[in-house]
Amino acid sequence: DTAVSQTPKYLVTQMGNDKSIKCEQNLGHDTMYWYKQDSKKFLKIMFSYNNKELIINETVPNRFSPKSPDKAHLNLHINSLELGDSAVYFCASSQEFSSTYEQYFGPGTRLTVT
Amino acid sequence: SQKIEQNSEALNIQEGKTATLTCNYTNYSPAYLQWYRQDPGRGPVFLLLIRENEKEKRKERLKVTFDTTLKQSLFHITASQPADSATYLCALPPGAGSYQLTFGKGTKLSVIP
Numbered sequence: 001d002t003a004v005s006q007t008p009k010y011l012v013t014q015m016g017n018d019k020s021i022k023c024e025q026n027l028g029h030d031t032m033y034w035y036k037q038d039s040k041k042f043l044k045i046m047f048s049y050n051n052k053e054l055i056i057n058e059t060v061p062n063r064f065s066p067k068s069p070d071k072a073h074l075n076l077h078i079n080s081l082e083l084g085d086s087a088v089y090f091c092a093s094s095q096e097f098s099s100t101y102e103q104y105f106g107p108g109t110r111l112t113v114t
Numbered sequence: 115s116q117k118i119e120q121n122s123e124a125l126n127i128q129e130g131k132t133a134t135l136t137c138n139y140t141n142y143s144p145a146y147l148q149w150y151r152q153d154p155g156r157g158p159v160f161l162l163l164i165r166e167n168e169k170e171k172r173k174e175r176l177k178v179t180f181d182t183t184l185k186q187s188l189f190h191i192t193a194s195q196p197a198d199s200a201t202y203l204c205a206l207p208p209g210a211g212s213y214q215l216t217f218g219k220g221t222k223l224s225v226i227p
Contacts, residue, residue: 004157033214043158043203043217056214090157099207099215100146105157 003027006091006106013081014114021076021109023091029104031055031097032074034066035090037108043090049074050097081113116141116208118218126224127194135189135221137204143182144206149189152201152220161202162189194225 004025013019025032034046048056052068063079074091091106121136137147146165150158164171164180164187171178177190191198201220208216 040219041201042219045214048214092157097213099213100163102148102160102163103215105159108157
């Protein structure tokens, strides 16, 4: 009965490759997010989706492309991976698109680019 | 844009004592603020939300205060236990009308038996 799940848990790949991370939530939430947590532990918002539609795209390179096939899923595709993309990526969801609602986070995907 | 400062990167306290963590913010004063706990290798877990008119909120051994004049929130854990060891993050909207959250860098709390 995992609330927010992500796959894979670990991803090791070489520079220049393309990879995807999948996220699913079974909470019936309308809003989903992608966050990046770098080596300094800062958790930074990348994208916010509400009802399958992109609401906010922070200053993220366009090599990163989120896709939401339905409200329960938000995948992240990354093209031409760079060393600086190495980080832990967290998917999260909230009941609605409002900062008054708590966010539920997935377990994270540790991406290592070599 | 909003800056969030959490008092120290690491805080060590003795078991049974009260841990007090600080979250200071600049600029915009939000109407509410959230606290999360993050364990190593895991995603953050929501703990408490406090609104500007609440001043104080409690949940079991946790207590959060919110002082909009000082632009500060304090997070207390009473009768701390080694199991409370984790990183604690505060989060608030980055600006007026914003629907998303900006997270602080967190304070790593270690409760020593």
